[in-house]
Amino acid sequence: MTAPLALREKLFAGCEEKKNLLAELLAIAGVREAMYLTTCNRVEILAVIDGCEGAERNLCAYPGKVGSLTTPETEKCLYVHREEAAVRHLFRVASSLDSMIMGEAQILGQVKEAYRRALEAHATGAVMNRLLHRAFRTAKRVRTETAIAANPVSVSFAAVELAKKIFGELNGKKVLLIGAGEMAELTATHLLDKGAKDIVIANRTGSQALTLADKFHGRTAVLEDINAELGEADIVISSTGASSYILQADVVKQSQARRKNRMLLLIDIAVPRDIDPAAGELENVYLYNIDNLQDIVDDNMQSRRNEAMKAGVIIEEEVKMFCDWLKGLEAVPTIVSLRAKAEAIVQTEIARAAPWLQSMNEEDQHKVAALIGSIVNKLLHNPVTALKEENIEFESAQLAAVTRQLFQLDE
Amino acid sequence: MNNADFLLFNLAIAFGVLSTAGYLLSLFLKRVALARISTWILLASFALMTVTLLLSVSKEAGLINPGRRDFFLFCAWSVAGIYLALQLKTKTRVLGAFVTPLILLLQIAAAAQQTGTVLVPADMQNSLTLVHLILAVAGEALFALASLAGLIYLIQNSNLKRAKFDSLIRLLPSLNDLERINRICLLWGFSFLTAGLISGVAFAGAAWQAGWYADPKIIWTFGVWVVYGFLLHQRLAIGWRGARMARLSVAAFVVFVITYWLIKICFATIHDFI
The missing domain is CATH 1.20.120 (Four Helix Bundle (Hemerythrin (Met), subunit A))
Structure with a gap:
């Protein structure tokens, strides 16, 4: 999100072109597991890497290579999260806290898709699999335990929300579009999705009205006829560029008498306004202008931000749980390789001493083997215990790293 | 007990x-x-x-x-x-x-x-007065619900008119649902009350020879019946709806309750036991 659009475009195109991106990521020395996520807003690489520094450096250079960016360009837009911060970042992204429109559901689907891709390419392992499942779980918790996605944050959805509070079900409701602006079209689409039918489009230019009528399976009318059309409609969306009111209050009043006072929703998203504000004072007529709708959206945005605080608590819980698991995991492979190394040394030395060991009788040979085993176990006992236990002075990851270095386990 | x-x-x-x-x-x-x-x-x-x-x-x-x-x-x-x-x-x-x-x-x-x-006084203890009692009570319970739905309608209506989309507006039902409840309750309430009155009149006609129709509570009940009948007529035939209907059904019920107590306090009637 820190990258300007032009850079994101290059990155996105680079990711799309490359068919073997995951394989290339895994080919970077030190990268054990990897996946990548591309949306219109972000390009992210997730990787589990070994401790060596080269892996991180190479990984950081990789997006620049894919998107053919210069080094300063890459440096400017790159962000790197490590360990706990990386886990937190992924959980926030999956829960849609990091999205442009906070709480939108699309991002979770994109993360799932990215994971599926990585899974199919066998690019994930124990850490990544668990990490992603935890991320999905976190996203689900955030969705169900907070109201982050509850209220609409777009003007067109706010209009639908109002319509539902007036009419209940929108099934069979008739929609009249006056003017064919983009926002009006979008609102009409949402209304139709919710069951409204029978759309009439009145516009100054016939061609655009026809295109829309075709799209919505509706019909067209001329602007002069809107008084008559008003008698039929339940929901009117007006968005013309007219400089004066298209719909006067007394016209609405007359049509209300004709339509037996049924409820009428007027949505005026034009600036300057198309509908006389006095129409909103009539009984059973509900008039909303663009500012009303924008206020609703702003309020909802604010309540989403409040919910995001609650979501933050859930995410911290989940991050802690995952990191605890990860810590346990780090000690185990270190202990295993420590034991394996000791065992290998014992075997090599026994093999080398084979000529004189053979001169002993069988009982003595067993005794020597037991003696060696017991010495090795005694020597390893303390380091293994230290790795297994939580240590106040050192993080277990640090301890594991030190052990690996001291015993040269990575060679 | x-x-x-x-x-x-x-x-x-x-x-x-x-x-x-x-x-x-x-x-x-x-x-x-x-x-x-x-x-x-x-x-x-x-x-x-x-x-x-x-x-x-x-x-x-x-x-x-x-x-x-x-x-x-x-x-x-x-x-x-x-x-x-x-x-x-x-x-x-x-x-x-x-x-x-x-x-x-x-x-x-x-x-x-x-x-x-x-x-119920001994001379009124029979199945006809029981039917009368049950129907009248059910009818008035329905009117009570109609007026409550009307009250919520007025609250929701003023929320919507002010274009204030807060959590209360989300919690309360849609205007359409409230109007439907109001209509159903009025319709059934009126039907029940009508049947209740007919059974009462049938009993009174048989048991009491004359003069019973001058009883204050009977006149009052008939008044209630006329008011709700008028409301229902305006709703179904003339097309009164929305806020006006909600206001009227709230007002009708409030008047109903007030007059009930006034009559109970001020007059001696043959329905004194209720």
Whole structure:
């Protein structure tokens, strides 16, 4: 999100072109597991890497290579999260806290898709699999335990929300579009999705009205006829560029008498306004202008931000749980390789001493083997215990790293 | 009244208190889950009231001479039953926050009448007056619900007119649903009251020779019937709807309750036992 659009475009195109991106990521020395996520807003690489520094450096250079960016360009837009911060970042992204429109559901689907891709390419392992499942779980918790996605944050959805509070079900409701602006079209689409039918489009230019009528399976009318059309409609969306009111209050009043006072929703998203504000004072007529709708959206945005605080608590819980698991995991492979190394040394030395060991009788040979085993176990006992236990002075990851270095386990 | 009856009755009231508190809390905290739980509690209260009423009827052959307590309990039972049935049909839980206080009020009125005195004078104890009583009570319970729906309609309407989309507006049902409840309750309430009046008139015509129609309460009831008939006519035939209808049904019920008490206080009528 820190990258300007032009850079994101290059990155996105680079990711799309490359068919073997995951394989290339895994080919970077030190990268054990990897996946990548591309949306219109972000390009992210997730990787589990070994401790060596080269892996991180190479990984950081990789997006620049894919998107053919210069080094300063890459440096400017790159962000790197490590360990706990990386886990937190992924959980926030999956829960849609990091999205442009906070709480939108699309991002979770994109993360799932990215994971599926990585899974199919066998690019994930124990850490990544668990990490992603935890991320999905976190996203689900955030969705169900907070109201982050509850209220609409777009003007067109706010209009639908109002319509539902007036009419209940929108099934069979008739929609009249006056003017064919983009926002009006979008609102009409949402209304139709919710069951409204029978759309009439009145516009100054016939061609655009026809295109829309075709799209919505509706019909067209001329602007002069809107008084008559008003008698039929339940929901009117007006968005013309007219400089004066298209719909006067007394016209609405007359049509209300004709339509037996049924409820009428007027949505005026034009600036300057198309509908006389006095129409909103009539009984059973509900008039909303663009500012009303924008206020609703702003309020909802604010309540989403409040919910995001609650979501933050859930995410911290989940991050802690995952990191605890990860810590346990780090000690185990270190202990295993420590034991394996000791065992290998014992075997090599026994093999080398084979000529004189053979001169002993069988009982003595067993005794020597037991003696060696017991010495090795005694020597390893303390380091293994230290790795297994939580240590106040050192993080277990640090301890594991030190052990690996001291015993040269990575060679 | 024995122990089982006493226990059932008090449990019914306890559940009534709980569901009222739950519904009100759901309204203030804006939590639908609470309202859902409260519905089940109300259902439990309704079931307990049903058993209590059945016990009374079976024990004392009390069908035609209900006690005062059972009369109020029957009022509470009617409102609860009608509301629960409506809830099944319209899924408007928040209405409960307005209905349960009324139910609780009627239950408390019942509890204040624990003496078990027989309600109806001996000369009126027959099945015709029982039908009259049940139908009239059910009709008025429906009017009460119509007016509550009207009240919520007015609240929701003013929210929508002010274009203030807060959590209250989200919690309350849509205008259309509220209007539908109002219409259904008016229609059925009027039908029940009409049938109730006819059975009352039939009894009065047979039992009392003349002069009964000059009774203040009978004139008042006829007045109520005319007012609601007028409302229904305007609603169905003329097309009055929305806020105007909501205001009128609230006003009609308020006038109904006030005049009921005025007549009870100021006049001696042949219905003095209610």
